[in-house]
Amino acid sequence: MWEYTDKVKDHFLNPRNVGAVDDPDGVGEVGSMACGDALKLTFKLDENKRIKEAKFQTFGCASAIASSSALTEMLIGKTLEEAEKITNDDIADYLGGLPKEKMHCSVLGRDALEKAIYCYRGEGEKEIDGNIVCECFGVTDKEIERTVAENRLTTIEEVTHYIKAGGGCEKCHEDIQKILDAFNNKTPEAAPAKKELTNIQKIRLIEETLDREIKPALQKDGGNIELIDVDGSRVLVKLIGTCATCKASQLTLKNYVEIRLQEMVSTDLVVEEVK
Amino acid sequence: MNIIYMDNNATTKIAPEVLEAMMPYLTDYYGNASSMHSFGGVVGRELNAAREKVAALINAEPGEIIFTSCGTESDSTAIHAAIRSQPEKKHIITTRVEHPAIKNLVEYLGKNGYRVTWVPVDKTGVLDLDYLYGHLSDDTAVVSIMWANNESGVIFPIDDIAETLLARGIVFHSDAVQAVGKIPVDVKKTGLNMLSLSGHKIHAPKGVGALYVKKGTRFSPFMIGGHQERNRRGGTENTASIIGLGRACELAGTHLAEIVTRVRALRDRLENGLLEKVPNALLNGKKDARLPNTTNISFEYIEGEAILLMMDQLGICASSGSACTSGSLEPSHVLRAMGVPFTAAHGSVRFSLSTYNTEKEVNFVVENLPPIIERLRNMSPFWKEGACKVQ
Numbered sequence: 001m002w003e004y005t006d007k008v009k010d011h012f013l014n015p016r017n018v019g020a021v022d023d024p025d026g027v028g029e030v031g032s033m034a035c036g037d038a039l040k041l042t043f044k045l046d047e048n049k050r051i052k053e054a055k056f057q058t059f060g061c062a063s064a065i066a067s068s069s070a071l072t073e074m075l076i077g078k079t080l081e082e083a084e085k086i087t088n089d090d091i092a093d094y095l096g097g098l099p100k101e102k103m104h105c106s107v108l109g110r111d112a113l114e115k116a117i118y119c120y121r122g123e124g125e126k127e128i129d130g131n132i133v134c135e136c137f138g139v140t141d142k143e144i145e146r147t148v149a150e151n152r153l154t155t156i157e158e159v160t161h162y163i164k165a166g167g168g169c170e171k172c173h174e175d176i177q178k179i180l181d182a183f184n185n186k187t188p189e190a191a192p193a194k195k196e197l198t199n200i201q202k203i204r205l206i207e208e209t210l211d212r213e214i215k216p217a218l219q220k221d222g223g224n225i226e227l228i229d230v231d232g233s234r235v236l237v238k239l240i241g242t243c244a245t246c247k248a249s250q251l252t253l254k255n256y257v258e259i260r261l262q263e264m265v266s267t268d269l270v271v272e273e274v275k
Numbered sequence: 276m277n278i279i280y281m282d283n284n285a286t287t288k289i290a291p292e293v294l295e296a297m298m299p300y301l302t303d304y305y306g307n308a309s310s311m312h313s314f315g316g317v318v319g320r321e322l323n324a325a326r327e328k329v330a331a332l333i334n335a336e337p338g339e340i341i342f343t344s345c346g347t348e349s350d351s352t353a354i355h356a357a358i359r360s361q362p363e364k365k366h367i368i369t370t371r372v373e374h375p376a377i378k379n380l381v382e383y384l385g386k387n388g389y390r391v392t393w394v395p396v397d398k399t400g401v402l403d404l405d406y407l408y409g410h411l412s413d414d415t416a417v418v419s420i421m422w423a424n425n426e427s428g429v430i431f432p433i434d435d436i437a438e439t440l441l442a443r444g445i446v447f448h449s450d451a452v453q454a455v456g457k458i459p460v461d462v463k464k465t466g467l468n469m470l471s472l473s474g475h476k477i478h479a480p481k482g483v484g485a486l487y488v489k490k491g492t493r494f495s496p497f498m499i500g501g502h503q504e505r506n507r508r509g510g511t512e513n514t515a516s517i518i519g520l521g522r523a524c525e526l527a528g529t530h531l532a533e534i535v536t537r538v539r540a541l542r543d544r545l546e547n548g549l550l551e552k553v554p555n556a557l558l559n560g561k562k563d564a565r566l567p568n569t570t571n572i573s574f575e576y577i578e579g580e581a582i583l584l585m586m587d588q589l590g591i592c593a594s595s596g597s598a599c600t601s602g603s604l605e606p607s608h609v610l611r612a613m614g615v616p617f618t619a620a621h622g623s624v625r626f627s628l629s630t631y632n633t634e635k636e637v638n639f640v641v642e643n644l645p646p647i648i649e650r651l652r653n654m655s656p657f658w659k660e661g662a663c664k665v666q
Contacts, residue, residue, distance in 0.1 A: 057656035061580040
């Protein structure tokens with residue numbers, strides 16, 4: 001059960017301005033059935049170029065319907081210049097807030113509004129701005145950048161809550177992280193710096209990691225590990241005690257020792273056993 | 276407002292008889308069944324009586340029943356017992372429509388050294404048996420197949436599957452959480468190795484379940500601790516709930532006839548009423564192979580959560596196969612496995628009845644749901660004048 005505000009419930013149960021305006025000045029359609037929500041917004045201007053009428057048709061959950069209803073109420077009486085300034089946050093605020101997993105409903109409203117205004121100005125279909133990052137939901141880098149900036153987002157999860165990007169196959173998570181890092185002024189992981197280790201530094205770091213973490217863990221099971229040599233990216237080790245006879249020792253080497261050393265020392269390391 | 280509860284596959288009301296049976300063990304008789312004194316011994320005897328009642332419902336021996344904390348624990352215990360006792364075997368077979376208790380566990384094992392075969396279902400939710408049989412191998416440690424699906428209500432042919440698997444000596448577990456108490460379940464006749472059941476689906480409280488382990492099945496405990504449950508599940512027994520589960524199983528045995536007749540008739544009345552009154556409404560699941568209490572209907576071109584919340588205003592409790600959250604925008608894995616199209620999958624509603632439902636309640640839903648559907652469709656951009664506008 002979602003924790004909706006009374007205002008969300010009111011706009012869902014008694015939606016304002018449902019339908020389509022006759023002979024509209026602007027039409028904005030966003031979303032699709034596959035996405036799980038879709039909104040068609042229509043508006044008409046009066047002689048002073050203020051929005052006289054705004055109506056919506058929405059396929060979606062309660063908060064999608066409430067966000068659409070709220071948007072139409074906010075639009076009526078505004079000039080297009082004023083309307084343009086409405087952000088998804090304004091829509092959510094108007095409703096007394098939305099659960100964070102439902103923020104994309106307010107973004108849907110903003111996008112439909114933007115399209116409807118484009119349509120009125122005769123700019124036709126707004127061209128895709130930027131490059132598609134999330135292929136599942138067709139979200140571009142520009143859209144992600146804008147949403148991250150407007151809402152000061154810091155995690156991929158938040159980005160997904162707001163504009164769905166990253167909510168499908170998750171292949172784009174790395175790209176979304178880069179956008180987040182760029183906005184939040186973070187330098188990407190210092191991986192390149194690690195690669196510049198001298199051979200001596202590398203061996204020392206491997207030894208340290210083995211002594212601090214890996215040996216104690218293996219000793220618990222009655223085993224141990226000894227560093228024999230480091231040849232470029234090849235780490236040659238010898239398994240001792242129960243590890244030497246354990247059937248799962250290759251699993252331990254690859255899934256634990258190698259991964260841990262890659263994390264702590266250098267991503268190109270390969271661990272090999274010497275008998 | 277009166278609550279019309281039609282979400283019994285999610286959980287059920289505690290039967291008054293069950294609560295009554297439990298109360299003494301929540302108050303006066305608080306002894307530990309393992310104690311030497313007779314004050315604890317009284318409780319121990321009642322636990323054994325409960326074990327007999329649970330066993331009787333599924334035609335097992337009392338010694339084949341292990342009490343657990345829930346269906347999920349029963350499932351985890353079964354799968355771990357099977358793989359730990361055959362460490363050389365690295366293959367698991369299950370279905371694409373299992374409950375998360377099995378699905379997520381097997382996915383986890385799949386990332387940790389096991390090869391997994393996911394058996395598909397067709398568009399009516401019926402299991403592809405050829406696929407299952409075609410993937411059995413000498414490396415298969417366990418096959419786990421639910422007895423009946425919680426969302427579609429479709430019943431799988433456990434008897435036939437068990438026969439094939441037993442002949443090949445492959446360990447067979449079934450999550451029968453949705454089947455027990457709704458249809459006859461006879462473990463002796465079926466011959467499977469392990470079976471999970473849960474208390475709160477059959478009018479016992481939450482927090483108690485049971486695992487049937489056929490005599491002679493290799494076993495290794497999941498909860499390691501004290502000697503309780505004959506060293507097969509450590510931890511002081513949840514006495515009151517176990518006694519409640521025993522009483523609930525006894526009641527389930529007596530109510531079974533009513534479920535397959537009166538409750539089925541109510542379900543059919545609800546289903547037929549809605550399908551007749553609402554255009555573009557589709558049934559999910561093979562009609563004649565379902566639990567008698569379950570119906571899953573898709574209302575095209577609208578979204579499930581909106582339907583549920585509008586029904587909620589009238590006190591009607593049901594559930595939807597579409598979780599509209601940003602993280603999981605897609606319909607449930609069950610509807611996806613069945614290949615229900617997006618136009619229908621987002622607007623699916625599952626009603627699951629119990630012996631507590633009445634004809635009056637069914638009539639109320641049949642009368643009040645169609646206007647809700649119409650209202651939401653009139654808001655939908657994909658719906659115009661009784662027909663689909665955009666695909």
